[in-house]
Amino acid sequence: MAKVSDRSPGGHDAADEDLLLEQQLCFALTVASRSVVGAYKPVLDKLGLTHPQYLVMLSLWESSPRSVRDISEALAQEPATISPLLRRLEAAGFITRERLAGNERTLAVGLTPRGAELRQQATKVPTTMMARLGLTREQVGQLHASMMDLIAATRATAEDTPRR
Template sequence: MSTKDNELLLERQLCFGLSVASRSVIAAYKPVLAQLDLTHPQYLVMLALWEQAPRRVKDIAAALRLESATLSPLLRRLEDLGFVSRTRDAADERALAVDLTAAGVELRQRALSVPGTMMARLGLDRESATQLHHSMMALIGSADHADDGAVPPPAGGPGPVPSGP
């Protein structure tokens, strides 16, 4: 196979590696979050609320990069679990505000062990996890500002992930 053909190998594709890594990491979270009675998407909502509550639905959606329609069932389930409450925003009756309940605040204490547990499960130390997070956030930023592929990548810039160890 020529070098050009090799660039189309599945294991050399950034998108493939990211997709598999995402599914694998989320699967690793599942038993840990089950102890909190949360799914991974619900955990992300709770993280956003533990940072700042109350928050408008649209603000949570923006923070999590979700559509409001995707977020609504997550919020409904969290409300059914007793972790959040949803009310009309006093400043804007059209907006829905989400706040933590006492159980939601208490859940944060139980969730404090999740990051350390997940680093151990994934074989990461704090420095490695921080570097990986930084790289992912930079990649997200680059993707957000990509010009729909109209501009070719710079020479020697990011390309397919090399195969092998």
């Protein structure tokens, strides 16, 4: 029999409450992620970018040229996931992909003049998104810090899990 303190005001015990869909962190993160990325779509459409392409461009605006491996690590994505994005960005005229002399296995990704110019238009994206989402810069910073803490916690958990 559940203790009185283990029951919620609705009469469910804590274990039952924990299994409610609306209580699931994974559910809230999935819906929030899909919703936020969806809110970016019309803003990024004006730049000619999808959300994943925007993330690649952000990494290149920070540092260019970069190797595919460096971009994939920065975005926490597998190189095989990044490669199709790079092909589309190259076809759009935003980036170049070239093999490094002396190291044919490394592909250097750099900005074209058009890709570098796109950065100026992209400077409006963060403030536009804050307005669309009704968030202040401080709230965005707090959410970002919480998400980065969560990412670090999941990485620490993954490192502690033995591989088969």
